[in-house]
Amino acid sequence: xxxxxxxxxxxxxxxxxxxxxxxxxxxxxxxxxxxxxxxxxxxxxxxxxxxxxxxxxxxxxxxxxxxxxxxxxxxxxxxxxxxxxxxxxxxxxxxxxx
Amino acid sequence: xxxxxxxxxxxxxxxxxxxxxxxxxxxxxxxxxxxxxxxxxxxxxxxxxxxxxxxxxxxxxxxxxxxxxxxxxxxxxxxxxxxxxxxxxxxxxxxxxxxxxxxxxxxxxxxxxxxxxxxxxxxxxxxxxxxxxxxxxxxxxxxxxxxxxxxxxxxxxxxxxxxxxxxxxxxxxxxxxxxxxxxxxxxxxxxxxxxxxxxxxxxxxxxxxxxxxxxxxxxxxxxxxxxxxxxxxxxxxxxxxxxxxxxxxxxxxxxxxxxxxxxxxxxxxxxxxxxxxxxxxxxxxxxxxxxxxxxxxxxxxxxxxxxxxxxxxxxxxxxxxx
Numbered sequence: 001x002x003x004x005x006x007x008x009x010x011x012x013x014x015x016x017x018x019x020x021x022x023x024x025x026x027x028x029x030x031x032x033x034x035x036x037x038x039x040x041x042x043x044x045x046x047x048x049x050x051x052x053x054x055x056x057x058x059x060x061x062x063x064x065x066x067x068x069x070x071x072x073x074x075x076x077x078x079x080x081x082x083x084x085x086x087x088x089x090x091x092x093x094x095x096x097x098x
Numbered sequence: 099x100x101x102x103x104x105x106x107x108x109x110x111x112x113x114x115x116x117x118x119x120x121x122x123x124x125x126x127x128x129x130x131x132x133x134x135x136x137x138x139x140x141x142x143x144x145x146x147x148x149x150x151x152x153x154x155x156x157x158x159x160x161x162x163x164x165x166x167x168x169x170x171x172x173x174x175x176x177x178x179x180x181x182x183x184x185x186x187x188x189x190x191x192x193x194x195x196x197x198x199x200x201x202x203x204x205x206x207x208x209x210x211x212x213x214x215x216x217x218x219x220x221x222x223x224x225x226x227x228x229x230x231x232x233x234x235x236x237x238x239x240x241x242x243x244x245x246x247x248x249x250x251x252x253x254x255x256x257x258x259x260x261x262x263x264x265x266x267x268x269x270x271x272x273x274x275x276x277x278x279x280x281x282x283x284x285x286x287x288x289x290x291x292x293x294x295x296x297x298x299x300x301x302x303x304x305x306x307x308x309x310x311x312x313x314x315x316x317x318x319x320x321x322x323x324x325x326x327x328x329x330x331x332x333x334x335x336x337x338x339x340x341x342x343x344x345x346x347x348x349x350x351x352x353x354x355x356x357x358x359x360x361x362x363x364x365x366x367x368x369x370x371x372x373x374x375x376x377x378x379x380x381x382x383x384x385x386x387x388x389x390x391x392x393x394x395x396x397x398x399x400x401x402x403x404x405x406x407x408x409x410x411x412x413x414x415x416x417x418x419x420x
Contacts, residue, residue, distance in 0.1 A: 015190040044194050051276025053159040053198035055191060067279060068158060069289055070296065 005036055005060055005080065012055035014042035017070050021056040028076035102138050109134035128317030135230070135309045135355065140302065142225045147297050150221040152290040154184045155281055159195060166204045166212070167274040171255055174208040179247035182215025183240070186293075189347070189384040196391055200267055202274035207255020214404055215247035218379035222301060222351055227374075230358035238415065239371060246375070246407035253403050262396035304352030312359035325364030335369045336412040340405055343376025347384070350377050367419040372412030379404055 010025055012018030022040045029038055041047070047057050054068025058079070066079065100106070113119050113130040120126060162181045166174055192213065199209040219240055227236035260268075281289070328335040346353055354374060361370045385397050 013190055013194060015188075044197060045270060048194065048198050048201065048270070048272055051160065051272070053163065053194050055194060064279060067160070070292060071288075072292075075288065 005034060007039065007061055008036050008080075009039045009041055009057075009059040009062065011041045011047040011050070011052075011057040011059060011064075013044050015055055018042070018056035021058065021070055024071070024073055024076055025058065028073050028080055031073065032077055032080060034080070102134075105137050105141075106134055108137065124317045128313045131316050132309055132313035135313070136306055139226065139229045139305055139309065139355070140298070142229050143222065143298060143301070143305075144294055146225050147221050147294040148290050150184060151186075151293040152286055154186075155286040155289050157181065157184060158278070159185060159198070160276060161278055162212075163199055163202050163204060164274050164276075166199070166208055167202050169208065171205060171207060171252065174205065175211040175248045175251040175255070178208045178211040178251060179215040179244045182212045182247060183219045183244075184221075185212075185216045186220065187217040189381060189387050192384050192387055193391060196388070197267060197270075198272065200263070201270050201272040203271075204274075205255060206260055206263065207251045207253075209251075210254045210400060211247045211251025214250050214379055215243065217347075217381065217384070218247065218375060219243045220378065222297065223354060223374070223378055226305075226351065226354035226358075230355055231361075235367070235371070239374065242371070242411045242415075243375065243379070246379070246404060246411065250400070250403045250407060254400065257399070259396050259399065262393040262399075264391050264393070267391055301351035305355060308352035308355035312355045315359045315363065319363055321362065322364040324360060328360075328365040328369055330366035330368065330416040332366070332369075333413075335366070336372050336409050336416070339369050339373035339412065340376040340380070340408055343373050344380045345382045346377045347381035350374075353377055366416045368412040368414065368416030371415055372408050375408045375411065376405070379408065 008025060008029065010018065010022040012021070019040075022038065025038050029036060047053075047055065050057065050059065050064045052064050052067045056068075056070070057064050058066040058076075060080075071079065109130045112133055113126055114121055117129065119129055162178075162185065165181070166178055169177055195216075196209060196213065199212065200206065224236060224240070227239055328339075357365070357370055357373060361367060380401055385401065388397055388400075
């Protein structure tokens, strides 16, 4: 099972909170020493196609994991670390993206 | 028993013992009015926003869309207006909401019911209304707001205005049955905490300035001073209040404390209600943003239908609440 964070996206309309989440995510990535680029996507349609309406959206490997929230750097670090270690155990529904 | 009694006690203690302002003066009354209102409103905001956003974490817009996409009109309009109450709104979220609803098959009229109720009936306005005008006026505001949202949506739905929506909107179809993001109890508490603090940070200055000016007017402007300009018998005051309210959206938090005092000085209650509804429901920045997804004609129809509903409410309560 691949639990690697291969890419991180912040999606929204470019609203003030979207940009804040982008900057905070970059900071969290830096502090964790991850070698991933954070993408900032301001085309609303891409966010809508992920099934999300509430901005801003945080996605890992193209999959939305949080929406409509503005977590702190510390909270984001926790979320990203969970993303690194989280295994199949709680889910088992087979979400594999390549 | 008044639950705000301890705050009242604190306010007069601060005014007379700490600031040493001579009692029974206009200044003393204004200062203690200011301290009391500020503490009361801030506490109410903190508690109510926290509770509402905790509840909201169970009903995010994605879930609301799922519910509404299966509903027919009338039931759909009513549900949309009710669900609009707990959904926060800023002009920048109008476009994703509109696209996200329409592309998932929520009918145009139902989407509009939601778009009217969401900014009009929000927890910040509600707290200020309860704190400054009391339960009765707050309830009147909510019920009239719901009726306006439901009816505007039904009217726009009946008018079959789909041709006035930009064609690109319909090009993309989204399935409304997306799996919702998982949230633990702890996630929800953190969300509610972050959200309440964020809102409080955004509005506290407006609220304090609003209450401050209000306290000053409360003490220094004679009662009934405004009755000659905006009393119940002044018919032109209602449409004027609606027009003035349109550009004031971003400052709703500061405006409600201000107008609570204007009411005290003689502005009729219906006119006050119409003004508040216009401030929250009709917003110039939102209209300009909506231009990206719909023709100007639809925006004008939308604003006129809602504006008319607000004016009728204003006149109605000027007649009833004497």
